[in-house]
Amino acid sequence: MKKYFSIGETAKINNVSIQALRLYDRMGLLKPAYVDPKSNYRYYTIDQFIYLDLIRYSKYIGAPLKELNDVLHNKDVLTLLSFIKNQQQIVEKEIIRLENISKAIGKIEKKIKYAVELKETNKIYFREIEKRFTVNTILNKKDEDSDIEIKLRRLDRILEENEIIFEGETGYFIDLDIFFNEEYICYKSIYSTVYMKDIENNKVEIKEIAAGKFICIAYLNKDRESAVDKLRKYMKENNIIPRGMGVETQLFNTLESWQNEDLLYELQILI
Helix, strand or coil: CCCCEEHHHHHHHCCCCHHHHHHHHHHCCCCCCEECCCCCCEEECHHHHHHHHHHHHHHHCCCCHHHHHHHHHHCCHHHHHHHHHHHHHHHHHHHHHHHHHHHHHHHHHHHHHHHHHCCCCCCEEEEEECCEEEEEEECCCCCCHHHHHHHHHHHHHHHHHCCCEEEEEEEEEECHHHHHHHCCCCEEEEEEEEECCCCCCCCCCCEEECCEEEEEEEEEHHHHHHHHHHHHHHHHHCCCCCCCCEEEEEECCCCCCCCCCCCEEEEEEEC
């Protein structure tokens, strides 16, 4: 069996660059087993290849190489075992996080597909919608468009800071008393839907939009007034009683600015 491998051979066998091996040498992370005193050529043994595997796995999961360096210099197999177990826990946690992101992206995909396939606007229809979890911000009557946009950005920051995954829906809770009695839309709060496998977060208040049957109408921004009035009259004429929940949500029909007249919205009232 060959005793020593040159730095080039070691790099090729382990699919690592020569520059990386030199870096590990300078860091003290992986010193060559032998350095020729005349040529200064570096040589490695096959026993050292396992350390390259550990370095590679640590880089995959973002573990600090300095931490691995400390473990290897400790030369205690139990310390190494503890390090590996800890990295395994990190990997498992990351797998769960990525699975949750995948599910949230799937829900966003469904919402975009729903908006794209919506053929008619200004038509009244009924939908069964599953429970939604939201993070909300109260709106004031004096809030202008810029104020609302700032509050929405703050919601985004709250989600990011608390590792809560945005599920792809943004909208407004409306005041149903004003909607029916004073006949205009008054926004009470703005919300973003979130995906959480277990809805537990002591720092952020998570609210719910109950699952159930909703009476709906979709409309472009420019047709909002006539569409909303149409839904209100329909509900009054047919004696449809709301169950205290109404939201206006923006649908993904365009990537244009949210002030755009061709943005698509859907008014949903739980009945």
